[in-house]
Amino acid sequence: MNLIQMFLKGGLVMWPILACSIIGLAIAIEKFLVIKKAKINVPAFSIKIRGILKRKDITGAINYCMEEKSPISNIIRRGLKKHKFGRKRVIESIESAGKQEISKLEKGLATLATVAGAAPMLGFLGTVTGMIAAFMKIQELQGSASPADLASGIWEALLTTAFGLFVGIPALAIYNYFVSLISKIVLDMERVATDILDVLDETDKDFSEDEETEI
Numbered sequence: 001m002n003l004i005q006m007f008l009k010g011g012l013v014m015w016p017i018l019a020c021s022i023i024g025l026a027i028a029i030e031k032f033l034v035i036k037k038a039k040i041n042v043p044a045f046s047i048k049i050r051g052i053l054k055r056k057d058i059t060g061a062i063n064y065c066m067e068e069k070s071p072i073s074n075i076i077r078r079g080l081k082k083h084k085f086g087r088k089r090v091i092e093s094i095e096s097a098g099k100q101e102i103s104k105l106e107k108g109l110a111t112l113a114t115v116a117g118a119a120p121m122l123g124f125l126g127t128v129t130g131m132i133a134a135f136m137k138i139q140e141l142q143g144s145a146s147p148a149d150l151a152s153g154i155w156e157a158l159l160t161t162a163f164g165l166f167v168g169i170p171a172l173a174i175y176n177y178f179v180s181l182i183s184k185i186v187l188d189m190e191r192v193a194t195d196i197l198d199v200l201d202e203t204d205k206d207f208s209e210d211e212e213t214e215i
Contacts, residue, residue: 010159013126017119017163024115024171027108031178035185038105040070042188046195049076053199058083071101072189076196083200090200094193101189105182109175116171123164130157 007014045068052061058080065077078097082089134154 006159007163009156010163011126011130011156013122013129013160014163017122017126017160017167020115020119020122020171021167024112024119024167024174027112027115028171028174028178031108031112034105035178035181037069038071038185040068040072042072042192045072046192049192049196050199053196054203056203071105071185072192074101075189075193079193079196087197087200091197098186098189098193102182102186105185109178109182112171112175112178116168116175119168119171120161120164123161123168126160126164127157130154130160133157 007018049061049064052064062077062080065073065080067073075094075097079090079094082093131154134157
């Protein structure tokens with residue numbers, strides 16, 4: 001018996017499980033591409049941007065960030081554009097841009113988590129309904145059902161659980177993998193942003209005194 005025949009034997013619940021697998025696969029591919037683009041050589045980027053800022057070339061730093069096209073460079077670019085308005089506005093702009101970039105990175109993860117939880121539950125549901133049907137058959141046959149009749153009904157019912165776990169386990173593993181990657185990117189964002197603020201404080205006296213004046 002091939003995979004298609006086993007799928008059809010599982011009954012109607014197999015179709016929602018199949019839909020979950022397609023949705024999960026689509027999200028996994030999309031997240032992989034997004035995170036791949038988001039990755040940059042953080043130490044190299046930090047050294048380069050620090051060097052430009054130490055020359056007080058804000059425009060050059062903004063142009064360099066535009067070339068990189070990554071979440072980290074985007075938040076730094078947004079912050080540097082507010083440089084002339086003072087330290088507080090730079091921090092606010094970086095925080096706002098950071099939230100937007102994190103939202104983009106996390107888009108779809110909730111759905112992937114739902115797939116990881118729903119697929120096994122759908123499998124259990126199919127098994128329960130299949131077992132109910134098997135015991136109803138025993139009742140119809142007034143207890144004269146053969147072991148072959150019982151075995152057939154039971155293994156067909158268990159197919160949905162197997163397929164549900166087959167979809168849910170990889171989806172959960174992929175979800176946790178993406179969460180760990182995004183957490184690392186967020187940590188890099190915070191580290192680079194702090195680094196940039198320190199450089200601006202060191203090289204621009206007016207910038208560093210802006211917050212003290214407001215206080």
